[in-house]
Amino acid sequence: MVDMPAQNPQRIVLPPHRERARRPRIVRFREWARRNLFNSRAGTALTIITAAILALIVYGVVYFVFVDANWRVITENRWLLFAGGYPMDQEWRLWFSVMFVFLLIGLTYGTWASLGRRDHLFIVLASGFAILLLAHGGAAIWSTIWYLIAVGLLYAGYAIMIRMPRDASRGRTLQQRSVAGLLVAALPIVLIVLLAFGGARPRELEGFVLNLVLAPVGIAGGLIIAIPLALGRASRMRAISWTCTTYIEVVRGAPLLGWLFVALFILDDVIGGELIVRAMVVLAVFTAAYMAEYIRGALQALPHGQSEAAHAVGLNQFQSMQLIVMPQALRISIPPMVGQAISIWKDTTLVTVILPLRELKGNADSAIAQFEFTPDRIEAYVFVAVVFWVVAFIMSRISQRVEGSLGIGER
Amino acid sequence: MTTETEATPTRDLESMDDIIIAENVDKWFGDFQALDNISMRIKEHEIVVVLGPSGSGKSTFIRCLNRLEEHDAGRIVIDGIEMNDDVRNLNAIRSEVGMVFQQFNLFPHLSVMNNITLGPRKVRRMPKLDADALAMQLLERVGIPEQAEKYPAQLSGGQQQRVAIARALAMQPKIMLFDEPTSALDPEMIKEVLDVMQELARSGMTMIVVTHEMGFAREVADRLIFFDEGSLVEEGTPQHFFENPQEDRTKLFLSQIL
């Protein structure tokens, strides 16, 4: 490409990209503004109106944040908001978890990615905010120090890993395996630190900590269930594929809140245990149904030639799945999976909604027993659930139709 | 190799000199018959080129030879191993038969090196160092040792197909199947792949090649086989085919393609 002009002298020779980019920033900005903001009379008008609205909003927000708002409601109650009923004398467990997770973030970034200028800026801003929250009032100097150590660990882990050579070698493999192993083990480790050996009881997980625990449990548990579920649904054996399809359709048929009510009322009679643990199970089961569908979509998108080639080199069905098909399918399904993870993260707030009901239910169970309709309460739930399910089922059928007519699901 | 000791498939001694035997093979897709009573025998070291119009069942036939398609009737015996529902037989056959596809079908998430070493390591349980050495040797043989650490998407079509050939050879197969190995390639890359195949043929590999490259068929093939509508219509030496074809359908096909 470089010697093109020599071969073809008539061609207009553009300066190399870097050359052009070296024009003064202000000139480039003026160019950009002219093209993107003031390209026509209507465009200019729109730009001005938008700018005015933006300015109003920014003014409002800034005024509220710095003048109007009373942030003491946050800072005074920060422990309540952050950790709720977590036993205060076990605070070190929380900080240990934070440090561990921060270190892991550093290790992960150092191994597979790198921190750009924006990432550093984000860390600094977020840390500033966190420290503002922690240090306000001065009572919690130690929190600030713990937090700073955590950030330090993040950067230390990053600094060590980023110095390792990235090209394929035994050391690199070992490095990747260890960090990946730590990532896999992270959630159990954090749960053990928080709950086991004299830690909090599950019902003492509250506030932000609860969401921070619930979401990863839902996501990781969901993924673990989702993979066999997707394979089962794609299976050629009817009994297996129908079982998995039923699971997926039934679970997707009702909203998460509905399933949390099941955890609250029905599962209580069936498996018992703490509500939080039941809620974790429900979150995982719920997430799995959606993730299984994303994985199934990816399995279908994968060219058939991949498994054929795997068989042709002698891999058996299981090896072909494990080494060739699944790694690619999981990679393809990352974007929708991330979407699902985000939505589960937000939906963990619903668990907080049902938590107060736990007392209500406990107190009410005996009292309510006098009412004649009490024995029928499960029927009522079932009825509502069925109505929800039917609507959702119809929607899922329609989407399959659309998918089919677009030829997405076919190979 | 190790697999032969752990899984001793049933061997049919009388037919040992024909490495591939197909007898009255039928294949149906639903109620469409893709293969109709195909019989042929192929000797060790023989190079057979399969010709035929689109949809005539060429791919279906060679895919039956390593059971990417299951035949519905008749008998297939590869190197004395009966092709049946016995998984041990199937595994033994698949590690003796290498296949190269029209669309390469390299594993995009693995480096060239890992594409090649996967089979030996996972199926033959070869230690990594040995597998790596073998892979380098094969990459030398197909002429691209410098691409070992790249990923398939970073290679040209011709290079990808040569990696695919190396990948198949890594299992040290006795038989290689090629299903239109050059049809997805730009003209300037066809030759580099054909050269590799020609070298392979000279080395004594038993090969079945579906191709429209008549030059290759004329020069390299010991025998040509012509398929039409799922039947084996005519077979013979290149000389027979290009100078004196017997069947009308063969003549028509050759007149269109030459």
Ligand SMILES: Nc1ncnc2c1ncn2[C@@H]1O[C@H](COP(=O)(O)OP(=O)(O)OP(=O)(O)O)[C@@H](O)[C@H]1O
């Ligand atoms: N999986 C399948 N399901 C249904 N029909 C199939 C399938 N695979 C092949 N066929 C049909 O079987 C016939 C033979 O196909 P095959 O792929 O063997 O032809 P071919 O000779 O290789 O043709 P081409 O030169 O186009 O590759 C075709 O009519 C094709 O439509």
Ligand SMILES: [Mg+2]
């Ligand atoms: Mg074909």
